[in-house]
Amino acid sequence: MAESKVLEAEAKATPSRSNRVSTSSRGGRYFLRVLLNHVPGKTSFEDLRTVDGVLCDSFHEVVERLGLIEADNMLDESLIESTQLAMPASLRRLFATILVFCEPGDVRDLWDRHLEAMSDDYRRSHTCSKAVEQMVLLDIRDMLQSMGKDIALFPLTNIDETYDTTRGEAREVTEESTIEVDAHDIALASSLNHEQRLAYDEILTTVDAGDGGVFFVDGPGGMGKTFLYRALLAKFRGEGKIEVATTTSGVAASIMPGGRTSHLRFKIPLSIEDGASCSFTKQSGMAKLLRMASLILWDEASMTKRQAIEALENSMQDIMGRRHQPFGGETVVFGGDFWKVLPVVKKGSQGQIIDATMRRSYLCKGMRQLRLITNMRVHNDPWFADYLLRVGNGTKETDEEGSIRLPQDICVPPTGDGVDLEKLIDHVFPALDHNMSDPNYMTSRAILSTKNDNIDKINTRMIERFQGEEKIYHSFDSAKDDPHGNYAPEFLNNLTPKDCLRMPSN
Numbered sequence: 001m002a003e004s005k006v007l008e009a010e011a012k013a014t015p016s017r018s019n020r021v022s023t024s025s026r027g028g029r030y031f032l033r034v035l036l037n038h039v040p041g042k043t044s045f046e047d048l049r050t051v052d053g054v055l056c057d058s059f060h061e062v063v064e065r066l067g068l069i070e071a072d073n074m075l076d077e078s079l080i081e082s083t084q085l086a087m088p089a090s091l092r093r094l095f096a097t098i099l100v101f102c103e104p105g106d107v108r109d110l111w112d113r114h115l116e117a118m119s120d121d122y123r124r125s126h127t128c129s130k131a132v133e134q135m136v137l138l139d140i141r142d143m144l145q146s147m148g149k150d151i152a153l154f155p156l157t158n159i160d161e162t163y164d165t166t167r168g169e170a171r172e173v174t175e176e177s178t179i180e181v182d183a184h185d186i187a188l189a190s191s192l193n194h195e196q197r198l199a200y201d202e203i204l205t206t207v208d209a210g211d212g213g214v215f216f217v218d219g220p221g222g223m224g225k226t227f228l229y230r231a232l233l234a235k236f237r238g239e240g241k242i243e244v245a246t247t248t249s250g251v252a253a254s255i256m257p258g259g260r261t262s263h264l265r266f267k268i269p270l271s272i273e274d275g276a277s278c279s280f281t282k283q284s285g286m287a288k289l290l291r292m293a294s295l296i297l298w299d300e301a302s303m304t305k306r307q308a309i310e311a312l313e314n315s316m317q318d319i320m321g322r323r324h325q326p327f328g329g330e331t332v333v334f335g336g337d338f339w340k341v342l343p344v345v346k347k348g349s350q351g352q353i354i355d356a357t358m359r360r361s362y363l364c365k366g367m368r369q370l371r372l373i374t375n376m377r378v379h380n381d382p383w384f385a386d387y388l389l390r391v392g393n394g395t396k397e398t399d400e401e402g403s404i405r406l407p408q409d410i411c412v413p414p415t416g417d418g419v420d421l422e423k424l425i426d427h428v429f430p431a432l433d434h435n436m437s438d439p440n441y442m443t444s445r446a447i448l449s450t451k452n453d454n455i456d457k458i459n460t461r462m463i464e465r466f467q468g469e470e471k472i473y474h475s476f477d478s479a480k481d482d483p484h485g486n487y488a489p490e491f492l493n494n495l496t497p498k499d500c501l502r503m504p505s506n
Contacts (some may be wrong), residue, residue: 031059034068037493038474043121068474075104079114088121092136096143099154108155134163142171145285170285173292175498176242180260185234188227196228199370203232203333212329214363216301219260219372220337222385222391226255227376229335233257241294248300262298262308266315272307278315287319295331302336306361307344309334313363334358335366339392395428429462436466452496466504473501 035048042048049056051065063069075098082094095110095118115133116123122132137159137266141151151159192200199217206213219225229245234257236243246253246262253259262268267279267286280286290296301309304430313327320328336358343356358364375385387407390396396404413429415421425432435441449455463470477492493500 031063083117091118096140100147170288172285172289175453181237185230188231195372215333216365216367217335217370222377223372224376227333242292242294244293245297248303268308276311297333299335301334302338306358312322470505
């Protein structure tokens with residue numbers, strides 16, 4: 001589903017004016033406006049009210065059927081679709097997310113419709129329907145608590161605490177202590193190179209000593225940082241210890257065993273200033289998890305603002321009761337690559353962006369630097385590995401305009417005849433027509449760009465090449481704190497990302 005956008009209205013930025021924009025509170029006129037902006041070629045009001053040959057009773061019904069406004073049936077369809085792909089635990093998390101962020105109109109009906117799918121794993125080992133329902137409720141209660149919500153706020157079945165088998169253990173601790181260690185990850189320690197082994201042993205010694213320490217694993221992409229992290233996590237988790245693995249980005253978190261984004265895991269405020277703290281208390285499950293952790297890992301820390309890292313330290317000093325020790329005396333390992341994207345500072349100057357990096361934090365001086373300089377990803381091509389180092393370090397020669405010339409053998413030469421993009425697609429996706437249904441083929445290659453406009457152009461052309469009927473999804477865009485309807489829906493629809501997502505049916 002296309003991502004929705006919410007525009008935050010700035011205080012005193014927009015003067016009041018005559019309201020000529022129809023809003024949803026105006027009923028039929030608003031839904032007619034939505035239709036006229038999305039459905040072309042209609043010749044009459046009756047034609048506008050016709051969907052797939054069926055005449056609807058109202059414009060409201062039409063926009064609901066076409067998916068142009070948010071409705072409870074869409075949440076229902078989302079859960080139905082997820083049932084075909086996701087495990088019951090993932091369905092329970094999706095249900096909790098819907099309760100918190102989507103404000104369904106009939107929570108009880110949604111619960112009754114999807115309880116069976118959400119409880120499938122519990123029903124295999126329990127025959128009592130009440131016990132099964134209670135276990136699902138307890139799971140969802142814990143998920144809601146991690147999002148800062150109380151299950152009592154929602155019209156669901158009352159919880160019977162006698163079915164709680166966690167004996168009061170915090171959900172965060174239970175989740176971390178039950179992470180299974182992959183046998184492949186256990187064997188990684190024996191394959192570490194010299195630099196990785198030095199870092200591994202130093203971190204291991206610090207954790208075993210229990211005195212705490214702060215490290216920064218510094219290395220460009222391909223140097224084996226993730227390999228090192230997985231070896232460390234497997235070592236400690238294999239010994240029954242609790243580790244907390246986080247990254248700045250969701251993509252990196254997905255390849256880290258038990259990984260979460262740092263903002264989600266540590267409850268770091270999105271809008272953060274100097275001196276801030278994380279949004280968890282001393283009595284919370286998060287605080288208990290951090291006190292029990294042998295190692296806290298934060299990858300891609302170079303991409304986050306220093307204030308976020310300092311907020312974690314402030315909170316850890318508070319919950320550990322050790323105000324004069326970095327991170328309350330815990331062992332914390334940061335990792336990153338300062339060649340990559342630096343922290344995003346809205347409309348910030350170069351100086352402001354640099355000031356936001358962790359290199360400008362008072363914590364940086366006390367971090368032990370662990371350097372990885374051997375490129376494991378292209379170890380069979382030492383020339384290219386050296387080339388990447390020279391580019392990243394700024395020592396590669398440039399032309400008179402300061403540009404770096406790429407080697408011809410890694411370029412698709414431009415011809416200027418309007419088909420350069422087609423040639424690039426053919427080069428990266430050879431024989432696309434015959435392989436578009438092969439998931440291994442599609443996920444093993446990608447075209448990257450530094451600009452969203454180029455990405456949109458490439459995606460549009462790729463989708464046009466796919467066979468089958470095109471499916472179109474629309475987002476639901478709204479402006480916060482805009483009771484007078486100053487922001488027309490079509491204006492919000494045209495903000496990036498666009499409200500229309502086109503996908504091939506296969």
